[in-house]
Amino acid sequence: MTQPSSPVSLTRFLIEEERADHISADLRLLIEVVARACKTISIAVGKGALGGVLGDAGTGNIQGEAQKKLDVIANDVLLEANAWGGHLAGLASEEMDHSMPIPDVYPRGNYLLLFDPLDGSSNIDVNVSVGTIFSVLRCPEGVTTPADEHYLQPGTAQVAAGYCVYGPQTTLVLTVGHGTHAFTLDREVGSFVLTTRGIRIPEETREFAVNASNQRFWEPPMQRYVGDMLLGNQGTRGKDFNMRWIASMVADVHRIMTRGGIFSYPLDSKCAPKGGKLRLMYEANPMSFLVEQAGGAASTGRQRMMEVQPSGLHQRVPVFLGSKAEVETAVRYHAEHDAAG
Numbered sequence: 639m640t641q642p643s644s645p646v647s648l649t650r651f652l653i654e655e656e657r658a659d660h661i662s663a664d665l666r667l668l669i670e671v672v673a674r675a676c677k678t679i680s681i682a683v684g685k686g687a688l689g690g691v692l693g694d695a696g697t698g699n700i701q702g703e704a705q706k707k708l709d710v711i712a713n714d715v716l717l718e719a720n721a722w723g724g725h726l727a728g729l730a731s732e733e734m735d736h737s738m739p740i741p742d743v744y745p746r747g748n749y750l751l752l753f754d755p756l757d758g759s760s761n762i763d764v765n766v767s768v769g770t771i772f773s774v775l776r777c778p779e780g781v782t783t784p785a786d787e788h789y790l791q792p793g794t795a796q797v798a799a800g801y802c803v804y805g806p807q808t809t810l811v812l813t814v815g816h817g818t819h820a821f822t823l824d825r826e827v828g829s830f831v832l833t834t835r836g837i838r839i840p841e842e843t844r845e846f847a848v849n850a851s852n853q854r855f856w857e858p859p860m861q862r863y864v865g866d867m868l869l870g871n872q873g874t875r876g877k878d879f880n881m882r883w884i885a886s887m888v889a890d891v892h893r894i895m896t897r898g899g900i901f902s903y904p905l906d907s908k909c910a911p912k913g914g915k916l917r918l919m920y921e922a923n924p925m926s927f928l929v930e931q932a933g934g935a936a937s938t939g940r941q942r943m944m945e946v947q948p949s950g951l952h953q954r955v956p957v958f959l960g961s962k963a964e965v966e967t968a969v970r971y972h973a974e975h976d977a978a979g
């Protein structure tokens with residue numbers, strides 16, 4: 639990881655990416671709008687009990703989850719910020735049953751924005767880091783009023799992805815397909831400042847992140863994979879492992895971005911009927927783009943995540959992502975199991 643010589647703002651970074659022909663002016667402006675929305679969300683999250691934003695909203699979403707007040711607030715902030723900008727043709731959210739074309743009263747652009755406005759929101763009331771995850775796709779040629787099916791593009795079609803983690807620092811981690819970079823919010827100035835250009839995730843790791851309470855529900859290859867890690871240097875892996883589980887994907891992934899590791903939410907017999915717990919379009923795919931651009935790997939356990947052909951806006955998938963060699967090991971356990979029939 640290299641540190642910039644003098645502070646580079648997100649705005650300057652994006653202008654440099656545009657000058658390098660990595661992004662269009664429209665995409666630059668879209669990312670700026672999303673970043674500004676994340677600043678607003680960060681302020682709301684930071685108020686906690688003082689802002690009357692804790693607790694349940696008294697409503698539910700398509701996921702069948704009770705919405706937190708901040709889920710709704712974050713969703714509204716992103717909707718309002720992006721409606722009038724003119725960079726989007728439409729947007730889709732974890733908190734909305736269907737995608738939404740930009741209202742006719744506003745100009746439409748050529749991009750589709752998908753987001754989980756506040757991931758890990760069950761942690762809000764206990765003051766644990768949460769975050770916003772977003773993914774940007776191109777609106778298909780000739781489509782002026784996008785519907786759900788126009789979002790069903792594989793992760794390889796993403797033109798940008800990012801997350802903003804609301805923790806001790808508010809940090810935006812972004813890729814536009816040319817590396818993954820971190821920007822820390824300077825609260826005194828109110829702007830995101832480039833703090834790490836070119837994140838590199840270590841290929842090897844001794845740290846895994848999984849909700850071990852689901853162990854008895856896992857598939858056999860997952861049982862064997864984690865079992866061998868728990869045996870440490872007494873087992874076939876020949877080294878000891880550490881475990882972390884924050885139960886906030888953005889926080890767990892940010893740790894992996896910072897020091898390596900493997901994150902997994904595998905199939906278990908509870909979530910298998912739905913295909914997994916985590917959502918492909920606005921959790922797994924954007925995180926996979928960020929991780930791959932940082933030298934890591936991301937898989938369903940049996941397929942490169944970003945090559946999954948989506949079948950639904952809220953489709954769920956098993957997730958393995960992080961240190962490349964460790965993800966490859968997890969995939970090998972699944973391949974060996976499947977080959978044994």
Ligand code: P6P
Nearest residue numbers: 757758759760849885886887888
């Ligand atoms: P569990 C948060 O609800 C989330 O979607 C991810 O952020 C997180 O990794 C996972 O679910 C936690 O799931 O079953 O451990 O509560």
